[in-house]
Amino acid sequence: MLSPMDHLGPCLTNPIRTSVISGSIFTALDTLMSGRPLSFRVWGFYCGSLYAYNIVQCPMEVIHGRQSSLHNVVSGGLLGYIGVSRGMLSVPFVDPRFVYSVRHPGLVGALVYGGIGGALATIGGKPM
Helix, strand or coil: CHHHHHHHHHEEEEEEEHHHHHHHHHHHHHHHHHHHCCHHHHHHHHHHHHHHHHHCCHHHHHHCCCCCCHHHHHHHHHHHHHHHCCCCCCCCCCCHHHCCCCCCCHHHHHHHHHHHHHHHHEEECCCC
C-alpha cells in the first residue's frame, strides 16, 4: 500500500500537463468568442484554476484511499464559491441578475461549479 506521501507527489505533478493543455484550449476559445486580445494573464488564470481544481482533490484521495466523483463535486464547489465570492468568476447557465440578488452569490457558484465537476467526473467514469 502506498503511503500518503507516495501518492501526494504524483498527485501534485500529474495535472500540470493537462492543466496547461486545457488552459490553452479554454484561452483560445475565450479569445475567439469574446474578441479580446490574447492575454498571458487569461491563460495563466485558466491553467492555474484547472491545476487548483485537480490538486484540491489530492488530500481527499489520500484520506479515502481512492478516487471519487464526490471529490470533484467538493473541489468544483469550493473553487466556485471562492471565485464567485471574490468576483473572479461568473456563474454559467444562471442569469446574473439572479446570482447577485441572493444574499450569498458564492453559494450559487458553489452549486453550479460543484455540479459541473461532478457531472464531468461521472461522465468520465469515476465512481461515487
